[in-house]
Amino acid sequence: MLDIRLIREQPDFVKSRLATRGGDDAQKVDEVLAVDAERRKLETALQQCNADRKRLSKEIGAARARGGDSSEIEERVRKIGDETAELVRQTAEAEERQRDLLLNIPNLPHAEAPLGKSAADNPVVRTWGEKPNFAGAPLDHVALGAKLKLFDAERATKLSGSGFICFTGAGARLERTLIQFMLDLHTREHGYLEVSPPFLVRRDCMIGTTQLPKFEEDMYGLENGEMFLAPTAEVPVTNLHREEILAAAELPKKFVAYSPCFRREAGSAGRETRGILRVHQFDKVELVKITAPENSHAEHDALTADAERVLQSLGLHYRVIELCTGDIGFGSAKTYDLEVWSPGQNNYLEVSSCSNFIDFQARRMNLRFKDAEGKNRFCHTLNGSGTALPRLFAALIEANQQPDGSIRIPEKLQPYFGGAEIR
């Protein structure tokens, strides 16, 4: 949520930053400004009424204490009360309209975010490692999975419909191994606190981390829209400290959490849907940071580096791209995507998205900290998936397939996996 004061004081700046995303947000800014002006007018009038009512009511009390007659004042206050009721209704309505509008305006892309219209304009920031060489054409993860019985899409569909996957045997073990490997890496070597949060969260949490109200059709809701299956651990973990005022010394807070993630993937039929690349339920290990504003960019770079360590440790070739202003997510000001090389797809696969939300989520969550001068200021929030499991799984088995059809387990993973190969 953007700061209404920023919109009020610098509307042209806000509009010009939003314009870099494309879309019609400038119009929403004008709407919110109009509502804001109306709201404040109503609020001032209402407060004047309340002040009169309060003052006169006290006079009634004083008059009665003296044993005097107060019926005339009582009549006046009753009249003010009638006027107030209408103002209360109008003010509340204006407040709600303003909030609805604000919740539907996306974050301002950071000044350093590259300009662009679509994913085609996302610059490559850096690459790591080399594409592996294969004697013949490498198999893709679907073929490898079928051959080695690593997952069973048909039976998962029988259980839950299309877009669900069931890992089996060595595949299930490899999946579990990757989760544990990442949790250990981030807790032992990068200083994150492991949390195992609820996966079912209240509506407020989904608003806090910007999934709602705009993307409700992509979420699985229960209990008449009061509860939702988390689409990422970002939701429960970032909301852990919602409506709190943290001490400056506590920052940055660094969390790592494993969770299954539930997404309807509405409207994405046909895009990267082969095999296990886009499913309605998948496992993910998520990184979340809560930082002071001064440090959020440095912490963002560090978080991205921590996510990269996973791919480096597994010896997987990847590249880092930065999302351009036209492609960046609704709530994010600056985002790096990690894309791992998939020999089977002969393309890069997005496995991790590291975003700096600045104070956009913190305002929605009312998440603040007390700074050195004792002022309460909004925190900055960052998150990056320490990698979406099925895609990492797919890239990993494709990159490590051997001429004899077996899969070599990367060295660092072997102690976790309890073996050096799958055959």
Add this chain to the structure above:
RNA sequence: GGUGAGGUGGCUGAGUGGUCGAAAGCAGCGCUUUGCUAAAGCGCCGUACCCCAAAAGGGUACCGAGGGUUCGAAUCCCUCCCUCACCGCCA
């Protein structure tokens, strides 16, 4: 799921219809005095929003949340949420 108790400012804790944004104590900040690692006295000490060009200042709201009664609600009524205790059920 049942029964009972309870949710007040950073903390403890008063307050059952009016002068209560809320006593008192603790913690914190400032000043004064005396001075050896401290005591005493005094003052300050919540958040959000609105008005004001701004500062100063003024105002409104907030005693778990939301409604209601009333001229007036921390206080009375209703609903909900949460915490604690015990009981039931259960991985």
